[in-house]
Amino acid sequence: MAASDIRLVLTDLDDTFLARDKSLPEVNRVALDLLSERGVVFVPCTGRPVAGIPERFMHHPATRYGVSSNGGVVVDALTGEVLHRSVMPIELVCRVYERVRDLNVTFDVFVANHVLAERARYDAMASFEGIDKANLDTIRSLREPSDIPMPERLKPYDGAEKVTLYWGDVASRDAAAAVLAQFPEIEVTTSHPRNFEFMAAGTSKGSALVWICGHMGCEPSAAVAFGDSANDIPMLEAAGDGVAVANAGPDVQAAADHVCESCDDGGVGRYLLQLLA
Numbered sequence: 001m002a003a004s005d006i007r008l009v010l011t012d013l014d015d016t017f018l019a020r021d022k023s024l025p026e027v028n029r030v031a032l033d034l035l036s037e038r039g040v041v042f043v044p045c046t047g048r049p050v051a052g053i054p055e056r057f058m059h060h061p062a063t064r065y066g067v068s069s070n071g072g073v074v075v076d077a078l079t080g081e082v083l084h085r086s087v088m089p090i091e092l093v094c095r096v097y098e099r100v101r102d103l104n105v106t107f108d109v110f111v112a113n114h115v116l117a118e119r120a121r122y123d124a125m126a127s128f129e130g131i132d133k134a135n136l137d138t139i140r141s142l143r144e145p146s147d148i149p150m151p152e153r154l155k156p157y158d159g160a161e162k163v164t165l166y167w168g169d170v171a172s173r174d175a176a177a178a179v180l181a182q183f184p185e186i187e188v189t190t191s192h193p194r195n196f197e198f199m200a201a202g203t204s205k206g207s208a209l210v211w212i213c214g215h216m217g218c219e220p221s222a223a224v225a226f227g228d229s230a231n232d233i234p235m236l237e238a239a240g241d242g243v244a245v246a247n248a249g250p251d252v253q254a255a256a257d258h259v260c261e262s263c264d265d266g267g268v269g270r271y272l273l274q275l276l277a
Helices: 013-017 026-038 090-100 119-127 133-141 170-180 205-216 230-238 250-255 267-275
Strands: 008-011 041-044 065-068 073-076 082-085 108-111 114-118 144-146 162-166 186-189 195-200 223-227 241-245 258-260
Touching: 008 013, 008 205, 013 223, 026 041, 026 267, 065 205, 073 205, 082 205, 090 162, 090 170, 114 119, 119 133, 119 144, 170 195, 205 223, 205 230, 223 230, 223 267, 230 241, 230 250, 241 250, 241 267, 258 267
Parallel strands: 008 041, 008 223, 041 065, 114 144, 223 241, 241 258
Antiparallel strands: 065 073, 073 082, 108 114, 108 162, 162 195, 186 195
């Protein structure tokens, strides 16, 4: 892909643009500044809520859009205006909740830039194995725990962008997977070895990429995208150049056009600097 063909760069944040300890490799900062100099649009594309996208990215001169909730929301980075939103009916979310409520899982609902969580499930997550401290601290910092049951708490809202279920044991994982498979109205993915995430059917980081390209008046072939997890695969496949970081799983690397160095080594920045040289 020639540097002159690139109109926008979309990247996942956690374990992709950010190192595993949530720090920003210096080479990624340098590459971000270079995108601004070249007039290439930068789009943080994450499973986090909009409020969870660091301000240093949303306020950077290269950033024009932000994507949250795995494609459920596209915002204007300059004004904060929601440009595109894909939601599930609250009634559907509650039906799924009733089917998994007795499992050892979280049920974190992303709605209107909030992540709603039940306190007992929020507290239990601290005992779940397989979630490192950096990720656990980030996850917990973005959630708003309450003792109010989830169906009651969701009544004021018109729809939910995403739901995340972290599971505490294999039996709960398997039972949750079986439940989610019975709902054709949802799109199921994962961003971590210990979770499931679901959005409205057809919603993904890939659909957000296509929407943004249409909004900008360019083809998806003009996009470069980076990711590490299954929720990034639709974005990698939709982009003209889909790039997996070296710490990505085999399925993600197989879906990518190229593989760069790991997130801890600033793989995204190194790839972009070489591409734009």
